[in-house]
Amino acid sequence: AIPEEMDLYQAAEMAGGFQIGVVAEAVQTEHVGANAAEAFATVGKAIEAGNRTINVTADNLDEALASGASHIILDESVKGETITLAQDISNVTIDANGTNVKFVVTGVAENVVLTNIVNTDAGNSVKLNGAKPGSSVTVKDSKLLSNAGTGSAAIIAGPNCDLTVENCEITGQGKSYGIYNSGACGALTVTDSTFTNHGSWAIQINNAVNGDLLIDGCTFETPDGVLKVLSGVKGDATFTNNTMIGCKGHDGAGVTALVCSTSAKYSPLVADGTITYAGNTLDGADWAQ
DSSP: OOOOOOHHHHHHHSSTOOOOOOOOOOOOOOOOOHHHHHHHHHTTOOOETTTEEEEEEETTTTHHHHHTOOOEOGGGGGGGGEEEEEOEEEEEEEEOOOOOEEEOOOOOOOEEEOOOOBSSSSSEEEETTTTOOEEEEESOOOOEEEETTTOOOOOOOOOOOOEEEEEEEEOOOOOEEEEESOOOBBBBEEEEEEEOOOOOEEESSSHHHHHHEEESSEEESSSEEEEEEOOOSSSSSEEEEEEEEEEGGGGOOOOOSSESSSSTEEEEEOBOOOEEEEEEEEETTEEEE
């Protein structure tokens, strides 16, 4: 307590001075949310908590990436946007927040995860054929829609990028692909994903897979073909624990065309390393290449 008789000059002479702490309690009545993050998000503020940045728009995504944040959540305002990742980035997860944003990678994207994309607009949800050498991108926990037309795919792979697809639902329409590239691609890993209603190959690489190929735990329902790698796999090729339902075999060639290395003769898949087929079913029956 401060004595009533103490005057300004006496207080100024006190050794070390003194401080008065004031504690106030307030209730926010506007721009409220279930928690502080949601409350600030409603007024368009980016909130950084450790390495997590939320409510990032297309305009300030580059700034958030440059800050070194390891987990970025996009604002809902990015709906329908095409976002180009041109700068060199690494070790970051970009959460699309359930919107139909599309990503184009033109820089080095090393250990970059793109997740929670829900595309209701058909087209290339993720395009990697412009990525620079040293890139590795994972697309996970997303629902993607392929456009109709030759060469159209939900994911365009790239020769300079290792691609991993995890727990995705990829739906086609017309003559479409799930994963496609007009040339080679880097190592390719596809796990626990579904490919439905593709009028062409669910996965087609028109040259080589320059690394290991792993297709595991996936469901292919009514595609015209499951997998085509024109120039084979430069590492190990593993096709395991996959379920194929109503697959036609491309151009009427039957089951021998479900997995192949050439379009003319539908030769079996070839690889420089070990080829493994195990645990696959075709219309409920055991299937081996």
